[in-house]
Amino acid sequence: MSLRDAKTGQITKTYSLDELRDAARLMRGYNLVALCAAGSGHAGGTLSIMDIAAALYLRIAEHDPRNPEWPDRDRILWSAGHKAPALYVSLGIAGFCPLDDIVTLRKLGSPFQGHPHWLKLPGVEVSSGSLGQGLSVAVGMALAARIDGKNHKIFCLMGDGEQQEGEVWEAAMEAGHYKLENIIAVIDCNRLQIDGWVKDVMQVEPLAAKYASFGWEVLRVDGHDMSQIVDALEQARAVTGRPVVILADTVKGKGVSFMENQPGWHGKAPNREDLSTALADLGLAERIPVDDLLAKAKQWQAEASHALEARVPRYPRDFWWNVRDAAQSDAMHVAMEPTRKGFGRALAECGGDERIVCIGLDISGSITIADFYSGKPERARRWISMGIAEQSATAAAAGLAREGKLPVLGSYATFSAARNLDQLRVSICYSNLNVLVAGAHAGVSVGADGATHQALEDLFAMLGLPNMTVVVPCDAVETRKATRHLLLEHVGPKYIRFAREATPIVTGESTPFVFGKANLIRLRAPSPDFVAAFETRLAEDCADESEHLSIVACGPMVPEAMRAAWILKREFGLETRVLNLHTLKPIDAEAIVRAARETGIVITAEEHQIGALAGRVSMVLATNPGLYGVPVITGAIGVKDRFGESGAPWELVKVFELSAEHIAEKALELVAMKKHAAEHLVTV
Numbered sequence: 001m002s003l004r005d006a007k008t009g010q011i012t013k014t015y016s017l018d019e020l021r022d023a024a025r026l027m028r029g030y031n032l033v034a035l036c037a038a039g040s041g042h043a044g045g046t047l048s049i050m051d052i053a054a055a056l057y058l059r060i061a062e063h064d065p066r067n068p069e070w071p072d073r074d075r076i077l078w079s080a081g082h083k084a085p086a087l088y089v090s091l092g093i094a095g096f097c098p099l100d101d102i103v104t105l106r107k108l109g110s111p112f113q114g115h116p117h118w119l120k121l122p123g124v125e126v127s128s129g130s131l132g133q134g135l136s137v138a139v140g141m142a143l144a145a146r147i148d149g150k151n152h153k154i155f156c157l158m159g160d161g162e163q164q165e166g167e168v169w170e171a172a173m174e175a176g177h178y179k180l181e182n183i184i185a186v187i188d189c190n191r192l193q194i195d196g197w198v199k200d201v202m203q204v205e206p207l208a209a210k211y212a213s214f215g216w217e218v219l220r221v222d223g224h225d226m227s228q229i230v231d232a233l234e235q236a237r238a239v240t241g242r243p244v245v246i247l248a249d250t251v252k253g254k255g256v257s258f259m260e261n262q263p264g265w266h267g268k269a270p271n272r273e274d275l276s277t278a279l280a281d282l283g284l285a286e287r288i289p290v291d292d293l294l295a296k297a298k299q300w301q302a303e304a305s306h307a308l309e310a311r312v313p314r315y316p317r318d319f320w321w322n323v324r325d326a327a328q329s330d331a332m333h334v335a336m337e338p339t340r341k342g343f344g345r346a347l348a349e350c351g352g353d354e355r356i357v358c359i360g361l362d363i364s365g366s367i368t369i370a371d372f373y374s375g376k377p378e379r380a381r382r383w384i385s386m387g388i389a390e391q392s393a394t395a396a397a398a399g400l401a402r403e404g405k406l407p408v409l410g411s412y413a414t415f416s417a418a419r420n421l422d423q424l425r426v427s428i429c430y431s432n433l434n435v436l437v438a439g440a441h442a443g444v445s446v447g448a449d450g451a452t453h454q455a456l457e458d459l460f461a462m463l464g465l466p467n468m469t470v471v472v473p474c475d476a477v478e479t480r481k482a483t484r485h486l487l488l489e490h491v492g493p494k495y496i497r498f499a500r501e502a503t504p505i506v507t508g509e510s511t512p513f514v515f516g517k518a519n520l521i522r523l524r525a526p527s528p529d530f531v532a533a534f535e536t537r538l539a540e541d542c543a544d545e546s547e548h549l550s551i552v553a554c555g556p557m558v559p560e561a562m563r564a565a566w567i568l569k570r571e572f573g574l575e576t577r578v579l580n581l582h583t584l585k586p587i588d589a590e591a592i593v594r595a596a597r598e599t600g601i602v603i604t605a606e607e608h609q610i611g612a613l614a615g616r617v618s619m620v621l622a623t624n625p626g627l628y629g630v631p632v633i634t635g636a637i638g639v640k641d642r643f644g645e646s647g648a649p650w651e652l653v654k655v656f657e658l659s660a661e662h663i664a665e666k667a668l669e670l671v672a673m674k675k676h677a678a679e680h681l682v683t684v
C-alpha cells in the first residue's frame with residue numbers, strides 16, 4: 001500500500017524501509033528550518049513523531065495528494081495540533097503541497113498556521129490545537145464511515161501528556177463500545193510534556209492496560225524503528241472488531257543531540273546557529289538549501305508586512321511605540337514588560353498565606369504561576385500539578401475552596417475560561433466559591449500560535465457568570481496590584497485576564513488601583529517619558545475638562561488608547577479622556593456616565609471580540625436615567641466576529657484593527673459626526 005491515484009486506483013509510489021528512514025530524516029531537517037524561520041514553534045514533539053509520520057503518509061495511508069478530498073481516503077488526524085510542522089512536512093513530502101513553502105510557517109497569511117486549520121490547507125483533515133479533542137472527532141468520522149458502509153481507516157495521532165485530558169477517555173470508551181475497528185490511534189510516548197516528565201506531572205501509565213480495559217487492541221513499538229512502525233501499522237489495519245492503539249516509545253527531540261529528552265525544547269525554535277548544528281547532527285548539512293529557504297521566508301514576511309502597513313491608518317508623523325527615528329515624532333519612550341510577570345510577582349509575594357494553593361495545568365512557567373513556588377520549597381505541598389486536565393482541575397479547585405483553601409488556577413485563557421466553562425459555572429460560580437482563575441496569554445498576544453490559542457471570547461462567558469468578578473489589568477504593574485487584591489481582599493469567584501507579549505508599562509507604584517473604580521487618564525504635555533506625559537487619577541476625583549471625546553479601554557488597549565490620545569492632540573488638537581476600566585465586573589457606571597455626559601462621545605477599546613466591554617458599557621449608557629435625553633455618540637474597537645490567525649503579536653494588533661491608529665481613526669469619524677449633528681440641530 002502507498003500513495004495512490006484516486007481515479008485509476010494505481011499506486012503512484014512505493015517507499016522501501018530505507019527510503020522511509022531517509023524521508024524521515026529529511027522531514028526532520030525541513031521541520032527545523034521552518035521552525036527557525038518562524039522563530040517559534042514546537043521542536044521536541046515534532047521530532048519524536050517524525051518516523052511515524054513518514055511511515056503513515058508515505059507508505060501506510062491510502063490517499064492521493066492530487067485529490068486530497070477523495071472520499072475513500074484514509075484520514076489522519078493530528079489531535080496533538082502543536083505538532084503541526086510535522087504534519088506540514090508530511091504533506092509536503094507526500095506531494096500535497098510544495099515542501100519549500102512550509103518555511104512560511106506561522107507567518108501572517110500563511111496556510112501553515114501555528115496549529116493546523118483544515119480550511120487553509122488541503123490535506124489537513126481537521127483543525128486542532130486544543131489537546132484531547134482529536135480522538136472524539138475520529139469517533140465521529142468512524143461512525144460516519146460505518147453508516148456509509150466505507151472501509152477507510154481513521155488514524156489519530158496523540159501525545160502521552162495529552163492522555164491526561166478526560167475527553168480522551170470518553171472517546172476511548174465510545175470507540176470501544178461501538179467496536180470502531182476503523183480507528184487506529186497512535187500515541188507518541190516520549191514521556192515528556194511542558195512541565196517535565198509525564199510521570200511527575202500526572203501519571204498516565206499503564207496506558208496499555210487502560211486502553212485494553214476499554215476494549216481496544218494494544219500494540220507497542222519502538223517509535224524510531226521503521227520496520228517495527230510499518231509492521232505495527234499494517235497489523236493494526238488488519239484488526240477487526242475493535243479499535244487499535246499503537247503505543248510508540250519515542251524520544252522527544254529525536255535526532256538532534258542537544259534537543260533529545262530536553263523539556264526546554266518542547267515549545268522552542270532553533271536559532272540559526274542551533275539549526276546548523278542540528279542539521280549537521282542529522283547529516284543534512286549539504287542536502288537542504290537552508291539559505292534559499294530562509295530567504296523565501298523573509299520574502300514572504302516582507303510582502304505580508306508591506307500589505308499590512310498599507311491598511312493601517314496613516315498620520316503625518318509616526319506615533320508607533322518607541323520609534324527609533326526621533327525626528328519623525330515627539331519621540332516619547334516607554335518601557336515594556338509582559339503583563340503576566342505581574343501575576344507571578346504577586347503570587348511570589350502573597351504565596352506565604354497558607355490558604356493559597358496553586359494548581360498547575362502543564363503550562364506553569366510561561367504563565368508565571370510557577371513563581372508561586374520557585375525557590376520556595378516550603379510551598380511545594382501547596383503546589384498541585386494536575387496535568388493537561390482543565391475541566392477536572394477547575395472542579396477540584398471548587399473542592400479545595402469549599403474546604404477553606406484559596407485555589408489559584410491558570411492556563412491559556414482559552415483553556416482556563418472556555419474548555420472548563422460548565423465546571424466554572426456550576427462548581428465554582430453557582431456555589432460562590434473563593435477561586436482565582438487566571439486567563440493567561442489572552443487576546444492576540446500569543447501571536448504565531450494562531451486561532452486556537454488566541455482567547456478572544458473568554459470575557460463573554462466570564463462576565464455572564466453570576467457571582468464572577470472580572471478584572472483586566474492594563475500592564476504588569478497593575479496586574480500585580482490586581483492579583484494581590486483579588487487574592488487577599490476579594491472573596492468569591494474571580495477572573496483575571498492578562499497577556500503574553502511585552503506591552504507598555506503605563507502605571508507606576510503610586511498610580512491608584514481601586515477595585516471597581518476606573519482611572520481617568522489625560523495627556524498633559526509631551527515628554528520623552530511616555531508615562532510622564534499623562535496624568536492618571538481615580539475618575540471620581542477628576543473634574544470635567546470638557547474633552548472632545550472619551551475612550552473607555554481595558555487591558556493592553558489602555559496604552560493604545562493613551563497613544564490614540566497623543567495622535568489626536570498632536571495632529572488634530574483634540575482632547576481625549578481615557579478611562580482605564582480595569583474592573584469590568586463590577587463596572588464603574590458613574591465614570592462611564594460622566595464620560596458620556598461630559599464629552600458626548602464614548603469609544604470602547606477591547607482586545608477581544610467586540611461586545612464584552614462594548615456590551616457592558618452600552619448597557620450602562622442605555623439604562624442609566626442620568627443620560628435620558630443626552631445625545632451620546634458611540635463607537636467600538638475590537639475584534640470583528642472572526643477567529644484569530646498566526647502572525648507576530650504586534651502585527652495582529654494591526655490586522656485586527658486594535659492599534660492606536662485605528663482608535664484615532666474611529667475618534668475622528670465620531671468627532672465629525674458630532675460636529676455635523678450639532679450643526680444640524682442648530683439649523684433645524
Ligand SMILES: Cc1ncc(C[n+]2csc(CCOP(=O)(O)OP(=O)(O)O)c2C)c(N)n1
Nearest residue numbers: 045129130131159160161162192193194362
Ligand atoms: C487543552 C489544552 N491545554 C493545554 C495546551 C497547551 N499545550 C500544548 S502542548 C502541551 C503538552 C503536550 O504534551 P504531550 O501530549 O506529551 O505532547 P509532546 O510532549 O509529545 O509534545 C500543552 C499543555 C493545549 N494545547 N491544549
